[in-house]
Amino acid sequence: MNKLTCLLARFRWANLSTATLIALLQRTPVLRLLAPAGEFAGGPPAGAWIQSALAAAASLGALDSLAGATVLSSSQTSPITATSGAAITPVVYTVTNTINIGSWNITGTIPPGLTLTALEGGASLNGPGVLDATTAGTPGMDDGYGGTTGGTAGNTVTTPKLSGTPTATGSYTFNLQAYEYGAETGLVSGTFPFTVNVVAGGTAAVAPNITTAPQGQTVAAGASLTLSVSAAGTPTPTYQWNLNGAAISGATSSSYAVATVTSANAGSYTVTVTNSAGSVTSNAAVVTVTVALPSFVAQPLSVSVATGATVALTAAATGAPSYQWSRGGVPISGGTSSTLLISGATAANAGTYTCTAVTSAGSVVSNAATLAVISTSDVGRLTNLSTRAQVGTGANVLIAGFAIGGSGTSGTKPILVRGTGPALTGFGVSGALPDPALTLFQSSTTVASNSGWAGNAQVTAADAAVGAFALTNTSSLDSALYLSGLASAAYSAQIAGKSGDTGVALAEVYDATPVGTYTLATPRLTNLSARVQVGTGSNVLIAGFVIGGSSAKTVLVRASGPALVPFGLTGTLPDPQLQLFNGTVLLATNNGWGGNPQVASVAASVGAFAWTTASSNDSAMLLTLPPGSYSAQVAGASGDTGVALVEVYEVP
Secondary structure (H helix, E strand, C coil), X not given: XXXXXXXXXXXXXXXXXXXXXXXXXXXXXXXXXXXXXXXXXXXXXXXXXXXXXXXXXXXXXXXXXXXXCCEEEECCCCCEEEECCCCXXXXXXXXXXXXXXXXXXXXXXXXXXXXXXXXXXCCEECCCXXXXXXXXCCCCCCCCCCCCCCCCCCCEEEEEEEEECCCCCEEXXXXXXXXXXXXXXXXXXXXXXXXEEEEXXXXXXXXXXXXXXXXXXXXXXXXXXXXXXXXXXXXXXXXXXXXXXXXXXXXXXXXXXXXXXXXXXXXXXXXXXXXXCEEXXXXXXXXXXXXXXXXXXXXXXXXXXXXXXXXXXXXXXXXXXXXXXXXXXXXXXXXXXXXXXXCCCCHHHCEEEEEEEEEXXXXXXXXXXXXXXXXXXXXXXXXXXXXXXXXXXXXXXXXXXXXXXXXXXXXXXXXXXXXXXXXXXXXXXXXXXXXXXXXXXXXXXXXXXXXXXXXXXXXXXXXHHHCCCCCCCCCCCCEEEEEEEEECCEEEEEEEECCCCCEEEEEEEEECCCCCXXXXXXXXXXXXXXXXXXXXXXXXXXXXXXXXXXXXXXXXXXXXXXXXHHHCCCCECCCEEEEEEECCEEEEEECCCCCCHHHHHHHHHHCCCCCCCCCCCCEEEEEEECCEEEEEXXXXXXXXXXXXXXXXXXXX
């Protein structure tokens, strides 16, 4: 009699069936119903005990669970780090349990390029699914996947193997779960996760570590805000800024900036730093926004305009306020922008205007501006453009553009164009362009050119007539052109060193119409522009213009940097700040046009090329100016440099 027969005989007193006794001897954690119900016909005490035990186990849901009996181990501990493009050391997974394993369920994501393979059967799985005895091995073999006879219960059974060469970086986690039988049937184990971090370049992944955390700040409404974080980690981590626990859209760099702060920017800021090895969130940086009474930094100007002219009354206040314009103390419907635009002014529009700036802290009223509407044929108009710049070579020469025309005009216009270099030394300018060559183009056609004015009598007379400073040295290499009759069209004056020389030069364009002869039908300068390389200090872009006539003129002034990129220009000024001066008095400032609908509408009406990005850093201003001399200054808002275009358009 063998040992099993002896043991069965010993337990006959319990009147248990053979199947039940075998199950007990195998020490299965929970009895399975292996035989028909009729086999449990033992004596009442034993049968009742067995049936009670089965009922209790079923009520606990334990009949289908191997969770407490299955232990998974692997030849490498999770997580492991692998290198993209390099084969990994295979990972072998081993389970210890009291029965054989017939199939595995794999969920999650296996790193691209790696496979899970059955050690004996050779089946492989590249994604979530099932490794099964019917595909993994030969039925009846002890391959860890069950079969018709399977292995010996209670043994340590070797099962899947992870191997291959990962092809994509990232962090991947997949889950292994064992079943007693094939096709995910029978008893089931718990779920065992395994993580693989794939890095590039053979560098081991290191979880992010914040070395400099963002700091809380108190800022005034209308000011700027910048939060920064420094972090280390391999691979290079990514960033996500959060406000009061919610992710801020697009805030994915190591710093977060707000150009103009409002009360909505107050709160608790954190930044989450992440790479394939993990993530870390900074301590909160609390930002407090203080709101003060607004203060006007630009007051509306009193002006007299010709009947039918466009009027732009402009004001600006601190604190990111809302605006309300009033006439004679009565609020104007729709007058809620920093610029009040009046088209086709008549005597009915004359009066006293004020602008009220409002924040949550209160309101303040601007100085009063008087608008007069007059009838005159000597209407306000652009009469002069001048710009001083550092002249380089190639694309960095000085280019000044102008347009002649105007609705209801006809005929030609006399124009004086000058390109001065040596003459500037008399004004204390150092590094002047030694030998400026001046060329006037209409489109790509050369209209005229000059290199050395040689005391030209027409130039001398025109200088005196338009009020230009005199060129006293007839042998100087300064250049000038007097053109008695230019047709209505767009022109560009180019100034470059004749022999490739470089230095500071001044470009000037004058309306040379004789005094007292201008009429409403006379062509006028409708647009002036200059494109130069903007530097810092004394090398910022300064464009002067003059409004002549006896009435005020409304102008659109623009400073383009980013807007030039679509035209193929490289090295453009990233963040142009535009300031307008009358002498030393600052009249207006703009840094980022913000998609202003009034600016966009007027630009389209005067034929300016469109700015298509409302959030661009290009700058613009729209305002009505009395006759006089003005200068538009363009500089990098943060000290940046590059090519910029300044434009002045008349607004009819």
